[in-house]
Amino acid sequence: MSVPTRPSLRDLRSLTQARIALGAHGAGLPTAAALAFGLDHARAREAVWTPLDTDAIREALTAHGLDSVEVRSNATDRAEYLRRPDRGRTVNPESEAALDGAGCDLAIVIADGLSATAVALNAVPMAAALAERANRAGWRLAPVVVATQARVALGDPVGARLKARAVAVLIGERPGLSASDSLGCYITFAPEPGLPDSRRNCISNIRQDGLSIEAAAGQMEALLRAMFVQNVSGVGLRRDEGALPGPEAA
Incomplete structure (x- = not known):
């Protein structure tokens, strides 16, 4: 009877983007691994510091038939945004006039956050997929809010x-x-200023090599349906009431 061999770390490299089994050259990394680390570090810094092209985002939303408005937080620039997270959580008074609404079932916000790269690549297709599902469900949509x-x-x-x-x-x-x-994607039922993070539900890693746009849209729709039945979100949302998706939905 043959004994199955255990996979080595090198065998597992094809299954993850994590840095494993990089090898060694003396006391340091091989040149290729060191250069790859430097490139990924540069990409991470670029994602954080590159300004979001709001005009391009809004043009792309228009191409999908979605109206939009633009707002900004009370953080005056990127440096202050990184130093003062609290100012990134409040709307600049000059932007508030764009947010007057008569009521809706769902508001979609596209926010730059800590990666303009992620938003530029994924946010508009994600917003369009979610809006399509919302329209099929008969939910009233507000104009998409693009926030910097x-x-x-x-x-x-x-x-x-x-x-x-x-x-x-x-x-x-x-x-x-x-x-x-x-x-x-962070979804909150009955949003109001000052809510704790425990009132939100999160779907993460939406990207080409992660969770697909379509799979994420399906999970968002299921969460929203459950929230509208249970009138709650976050840790209070119950899996045995409404249409809350299970782990297999991913």
């Missing part, structure tokens, strides 16, 4: 101003050294 220097919690005052039943914030996630293009 924005943190996740900016969706709370935005959703409150738009009188939205729920808000979905599509935001660039903190880049790592294996992925700088990951988009996250």
